[in-house]
Ligand SMILES: NC(=O)C1=CN([C@@H]2O[C@H](COP(=O)(O)OP(=O)(O)OC[C@H]3O[C@@H](n4cnc5c(N)ncnc54)[C@H](OP(=O)(O)O)[C@@H]3O)[C@@H](O)[C@H]2O)C=CC1
């Protein structure tokens with residue numbers, strides 16, 4: 381029914397929200413790096429298709445400039461060219477560009493604290509947020525609550541599929557189990573795509589630092605690879621999973637065993653690349669110890685009995701969590717129904733294409749639900 385206005389009530393104390401049927405959702409994309417440019421490419425590939433008709437891009441920004449694109453193809457080209465004549469980026473411009481009517485969605489493909497700080501305000505104002513950034517739900521418990529409350533207030537949704545497993549059906553499965561009355565007992569597995577890739581490729585012969593550079597250049601690491609190597613990225617992911625599973629875990633309650641030597645941790649981001657060889661000797665030693673026992677190194681997160689731990693482990697080669705290839709995440713979930721044999725979910729856990737697809741899946745789901 382073209383032109384019909386629907387009043388949607390989602391969540392507790394939802395604000396009335398108008399939706400004009402058959403009008404595409406208005407999108408703002410923040411971040412045009414590895415993930416953001418793949419979002420633009422996927423959107424541009426949908427031009428003229430049924431999927432493309434559901435989403436309309438109204439604002440694009442990175443840390444250097446922001447603009448209102450004429451089309452997704454133009455946005456993709458301008459974002460890549462980085463033309464200096466664009467206006468500076470503005471987070472205030474996001475809501476203005478999205479307007480006040482219809483379904484409005486911010487896609488956050490940054491790792492920015494400043495952008496994350498806006499999530500709750502957008503949600504409370506009726507703007508949905510779809511994010512690859514883990515700083516919203518994977519840091520303080522207070523912020524996690526703030527986001528839940530803002531969703532309830534604004535009648536909005538927080539699309540988080542890309543925050544864990546780069547869009548793998550992990551959060552979705554945990555929520556589906558709970559919706560069916562299951563309690564989650566434990567979660568364990570490989571949650572970092574870059575660390576999976578590193579330990580699937582490191583051979584103890586060539587320098588570990590060279591593999592880190594390759595993983596960074598392939599777009600698997602965080603903008604600062606120390607966020608992966610320190611276990612911080614995995615801490616955020618296990619927190620997101622734990623909270624989704626009903627365990628209100630505080631960030632400080634996760635025990636994290638970092639791979640980053642003190643000297644490397646203390647450097648500014650600009651000096652990290654040159655200092656990556658600091659990793660080589662300690663990693664060679666850990667690899668050699670595991671190799672002697674016929675074992676494999678895997679960076680594992682575990683949640684059990686309301687406690688979580690994250691760190692590098694040496695596992696027998698036939699251990700269920702030692703499998704997988706490339707950037708594979710491999711996660712086991714124990715619940716009431718999966719009490720002896722866990723549910724295991726495995727697949728690529730980093731990379732531009734899968735992450736962009738996860739973000740746009742969430743955006744399309746919001747559009748479908750209205
Ligand atoms: N890479 C992957 O495989 C995955 C990444 N993620 C998450 O996706 C997010 C993005 O990662 P990735 O694309 O690899 O990172 P990149 O460093 O490649 O891109 C980050 C982008 O964010 C932009 N940016 C930074 N600050 C702001 C700001 N205040 N406003 C607007 N844009 C800003 C940067 O601008 P500029 O271009 O000017 O530097 C850049 O375009 C991260 O949170 C990461 O954890 C999640 C799953 C998988």
Ligand SMILES: N[C@@H](CC=O)C(=O)O
Nearest residue numbers: 572573574601602730
């Ligand atoms: N740096 C992250 C990217 C996805 O979240 C990882 O290595 O898993």
